[in-house]
Amino acid sequence: MSPETVEASRGMMGEFAHRLRKNPLAVFGFVVLSILVLVAAFAPLIAPYGYSDQFLEHAFEPPNAKFLLGTDEFGRDILSRLIYGARVSLQVGFVAVGLALSVGGFLGAVAGYYGGFCDNAIMRCMDVLLGIPSTLLAIAIAASLGPGLVNLMISVGIAQIPFYARIVRGAVLSVRGQEFVEAARAMGSGDLRIIFRHIIPNSMAPIIVQTTLDVAYAILSAAGLSFIGLGVQPPFPEWGSMLSGGRQYIFEAPHMTLFPGITIMLTILSLNFLGDGLRDALDPKLRR
Amino acid sequence: MKNSEGKKGNILDVRDLVIHYELEESTVRAVEGMSFTLGYGETLAFVGETGAGKTTTALGLMRLVPSPPGRMVGGEIFFEGRDIMKASGEELRAIRGEKISFISQDPMTSLNPVMSVGSQIAEMVVLHSGLSMRESRARAEEMLSLVGIRKERMGDYPHQFSGGMRQRVLIAIALACSPALLIADEPTSALDVTIQAQVLNLMKGLKERFDTSMIMITHDLGIAAETCDRVAIIYAGRIVEMADTESLFTEALHPYAIGLFNSIPRIDDDRDLLDALPGLMPDPARLPQGCPFHPRCAHASQECENSAPGLEDVGNGHLLACWLRGKRNSEVGSVAQ
Numbered sequence: 086m087s088p089e090t091v092e093a094s095r096g097m098m099g100e101f102a103h104r105l106r107k108n109p110l111a112v113f114g115f116v117v118l119s120i121l122v123l124v125a126a127f128a129p130l131i132a133p134y135g136y137s138d139q140f141l142e143h144a145f146e147p148p149n150a151k152f153l154l155g156t157d158e159f160g161r162d163i164l165s166r167l168i169y170g171a172r173v174s175l176q177v178g179f180v181a182v183g184l185a186l187s188v189g190g191f192l193g194a195v196a197g198y199y200g201g202f203c204d205n206a207i208m209r210c211m212d213v214l215l216g217i218p219s220t221l222l223a224i225a226i227a228a229s230l231g232p233g234l235v236n237l238m239i240s241v242g243i244a245q246i247p248f249y250a251r252i253v254r255g256a257v258l259s260v261r262g263q264e265f266v267e268a269a270r271a272m273g274s275g276d277l278r279i280i281f282r283h284i285i286p287n288s289m290a291p292i293i294v295q296t297t298l299d300v301a302y303a304i305l306s307a308a309g310l311s312f313i314g315l316g317v318q319p320p321f322p323e324w325g326s327m328l329s330g331g332r333q334y335i336f337e338a339p340h341m342t343l344f345p346g347i348t349i350m351l352t353i354l355s356l357n358f359l360g361d362g363l364r365d366a367l368d369p370k371l372r373r
Numbered sequence: 374m375k376n377s378e379g380k381k382g383n384i385l386d387v388r389d390l391v392i393h394y395e396l397e398e399s400t401v402r403a404v405e406g407m408s409f410t411l412g413y414g415e416t417l418a419f420v421g422e423t424g425a426g427k428t429t430t431a432l433g434l435m436r437l438v439p440s441p442p443g444r445m446v447g448g449e450i451f452f453e454g455r456d457i458m459k460a461s462g463e464e465l466r467a468i469r470g471e472k473i474s475f476i477s478q479d480p481m482t483s484l485n486p487v488m489s490v491g492s493q494i495a496e497m498v499v500l501h502s503g504l505s506m507r508e509s510r511a512r513a514e515e516m517l518s519l520v521g522i523r524k525e526r527m528g529d530y531p532h533q534f535s536g537g538m539r540q541r542v543l544i545a546i547a548l549a550c551s552p553a554l555l556i557a558d559e560p561t562s563a564l565d566v567t568i569q570a571q572v573l574n575l576m577k578g579l580k581e582r583f584d585t586s587m588i589m590i591t592h593d594l595g596i597a598a599e600t601c602d603r604v605a606i607i608y609a610g611r612i613v614e615m616a617d618t619e620s621l622f623t624e625a626l627h628p629y630a631i632g633l634f635n636s637i638p639r640i641d642d643d644r645d646l647l648d649a650l651p652g653l654m655p656d657p658a659r660l661p662q663g664c665p666f667h668p669r670c671a672h673a674s675q676e677c678e679n680s681a682p683g684l685e686d687v688g689n690g691h692l693l694a695c696w697l698r699g700k701r702n703s704e705v706g707s708v709a710q
Contacts, residue, residue: 264479265482267437267483268483270469271437272474273467275466
């Protein structure tokens with residue numbers, strides 16, 4: 086990265102961070118997410134037990150001093166499994182959205198910038214993808230690729246591509262006609278340079294917001310896929326599969342479904358708060 | 374650095390340039406057979422009303438007319454001996470910015486709002502010079518101080534600058550690669566009067582320093598008189614009169630040019646109403662037959678309605694497109710009083 090892009094982002098980011106700080110909910114979301122990221126990164130250090138350590142004599146124990154969130158049917162510590170599960174969920178969330186953003190973003194940018202036939206061809210393909218409910222699409226892709234973490238990320242990512250293509254295309258369309266783009270062309274800039282140096286940086290606001298909201302959606306659909314057995318395979322813990330594993334014992338050991346559920350809810354909520362905060366901070370019209 | 378040293382002749386030779394905007398129902402004839410030349414180091418003014426085709430001509434010179442709907446229908450543009458009409462996309466990108474630079478009319482929207490001004494000047498240098506980013510930034514600092522902005526402001530963003538300052542930044546960008554030809558599209562019309570004078574003086578000084586040829590597009594005859602060597606009066610996509618500034622301002626020959634001069638208020642003249650030209654410029658999608666000015670011309674004859682006059686030399690390089698050119702002393706001259 087050249088020194089001047091760093092400088093540019095600092096100027097923008099400074100003002101933006103200041104506005105974000107004024108929103109307590111966004112700050113809450115940001116803090117929770119930061120903690121989750123740290124927990125996932127340092128899982129082996131933080132988790133009291135390994136994710137597959139079985140204490141069969143302690144099976145179905147409710148929360149107590151030894152197992153803070155209780156144990157499951159094999160006597161595995163739920164807290165430890167949630168901590169390791171954060172790795173999967175966050176990875177799936179960010180990688181899937183990253184995939185969707187890069188592919189969908191590229192397609193959208195090309196469609197919006199060149200317009201005409203190219204625009205029609207790309208966007209009609211996206212419309213076809215949009216016609217299929219995205220959860221069903223992800224299930225179909227995951228089923229054909231087979232279960233597993235990487236396939237989970239790919240299937241959730243592909244299902245999100247058309248949303249990004251639409252958003253980026255719209256953003257590019259609104260910037261493309263502006264005079265500084267004409268000026269860049271008069272400077273002798275090529276198309277790629279115009280797209281990446283002038284158009285994309287000016288259409289970041291809706292993209293950033295959509296990304297944060299979609300990370301939540303990706304985590305949720307990954308949990309959904311794991312719930313029906315198409316995601317991460319046991320014994321590795323995934324929030325969705327923990328939830329699904331606990332549902333047979335929901336009356337005897339409600340903590341087995343309660344805590345994964347609360348974790349998922351908290352994560353999604355934080356991402357949504359952060360996304361809302363980002364939208365307010367980036368959109369001058371919504372500024373209070 | 375000197376662009377014109379030891380070079381004679383014309384940097385730019387435009388012949389019969391025709392540019393249309395082809396809309397669904399109609400064709401807008403924005404530029405209809407424009408021919409002119411520009412010498413090395415010379416400044417030419419394009420003067421005309423809004424919609425006369427000044428900006429389209431300028432964009433056409435760089436092949437930047439938005440297409441569709443714009444179409445370069447015909448003509449030749451020889452820039453330093455090369456026909457721009459036949460240049461490839463890559464050649465065009467190399468010419469734009471490096472050889473021909475463009476300053477657009479609105480400094481408020483012509484700068485990228487999320488890039489620091491220093492980066493925007495440096496980008497122009499990086500694009501054309503092959504210098505490293507560090508060297509380009511040094512060049513950008515130099516350009517910034519040349520246009521009278523402290524180099525400490527390199528990292529500031531466009532919204533932190535006033536209109537006049539932004540126009541200076543645009544000038545710095547345009548001149549960063551010392552282009553051979555600078556096209557300025559109403560560079561001062563978005564600025565207030567005191568800043569206008571500053572910016573014009575700056576451009577004049579820098580043009581001499583870099584020895585750049587210039588096309589100044591304006592609707593202000595005062596600006597043309599102050600900054601330009603020659604003036605072309607443009608009406609409905611055509612040059613109707615072109616001469617060196619002094620002879621045009623002392624003896625304008627075309628009825629339209631005369632009308633323009635008469636519509637300027639004079640400080641030594643006490644009157645309530647200015648002599649405005651009657652009527653409006655014709656819709657370029659429905660140009661009248663013959664001379665496009667004849668419906669508004671007080672001297673129009675049958676000849677004017679039938680065919681359009683060509684641009685011809687009436688002596689000393691004074692070019693005129695009017696059927697009345699032979700009778701100017703007896704008839705039209707009296708209007709110019």
